[in-house]
Amino acid sequence: AQSVTQLDSHxxxxxxxxxxxxxxxxxxxxxxLFWYVQHPNKxxxxxxxxxxxxxxxxxxxxFEAEFKKSETSFHLTKPSAHMxxxxxxxxxxSRDNYGQNFVFGxxxxxxxxP
Amino acid sequence: xxxxxxxxxxxxxxxxQRVTLRCSPRSGDLSVYWYQQSLDQGLQFLIHYYNGExxxxxxxxxxxxxxxxPDLHSELNLSSLELGDSALYFCASSVGQPGETQYFGxxxxxxxx
Numbered sequence: 363a364q365s366v367t368q369l370d371s372h373x374x375x376x377x378x379x380x381x382x383x384x385x386x387x388x389x390x391x392x393x394x395l396f397w398y399v400q401h402p403n404k405x406x407x408x409x410x411x412x413x414x415x416x417x418x419x420x421x422x423x424x425f426e427a428e429f430k431k432s433e434t435s436f437h438l439t440k441p442s443a444h445m446x447x448x449x450x451x452x453x454x455x456s457r458d459n460y461g462q463n464f465v466f467g468x469x470x471x472x473x474x475x476p
Numbered sequence: 477x478x479x480x481x482x483x484x485x486x487x488x489x490x491x492x493q494r495v496t497l498r499c500s501p502r503s504g505d506l507s508v509y510w511y512q513q514s515l516d517q518g519l520q521f522l523i524h525y526y527n528g529e530x531x532x533x534x535x536x537x538x539x540x541x542x543x544x545x546p547d548l549h550s551e552l553n554l555s556s557l558e559l560g561d562s563a564l565y566f567c568a569s570s571v572g573q574p575g576e577t578q579y580f581g582x583x584x585x586x587x588x589x
Contacts (some may be wrong), residue, residue: 406568407478411577413575
């Protein structure tokens with residue numbers, strides 16, 4: 363069965379410093395992996411998606427993630443944090459069989475300090 | 477704006493009551509998914525419909541049911557409501573192919589008093 367672990371429930375960075383949000387997954391299939399962001403009182407917005415085309419995936423707002431099969435990881439990074447990046451981030455694994463269902467990680471809350 | 481709409485935005489009701497949440501998918505999307513987000517359980521998959529047919533069930537209670545209509549909109553029915561059903565309910569849609577991006581609506585916040 364698929365599962366997702368987000369190693370930090372809360373990450374706090376200063377504005378202008380790098381962001382690293384960690385994600386490890388478990389999947390019995392070749393997974394599709396996603397990062398979604400949820401701003402307060404808002405829905406979920408797709409940041410980026412990995413589907414085996416390239417291991418380094420670039421997303422919106424300067425975020426990127428690297429798929430490492432040997433480490434079963436899909437960590438999210440950004441070189442320089444902005445105040446508007448403060449939000450909840452979810453790592454997601456999708457079954458690529460008939461069900462196509464998402465399994466969400468528990469989320470990492472990112473705080474950006476001025 | 478994802479193109480997925482959900483109504484109502486907020487719903488306050490009492491224990492034992494029944495409510496219906498509505499979702500309209502993005503134009504062209506055949507799959508609709510329902511999720512529940514609560515503080516203690518996080519984001520949990522409830523059910524998936526594709527072109528009117530149920531495709532997969534997740535952690536959906538027997539008191540809950542859903543359907544997808546010929547125009548592809550979907551409704552999630554919650555009955556015999558309990559305090560613990562208070563949560564944010566999201567609908568998402570996709571074209572319906574494996575591994576695809578799901579586009580999420582803004583959610584319906586349900587409060588059961």
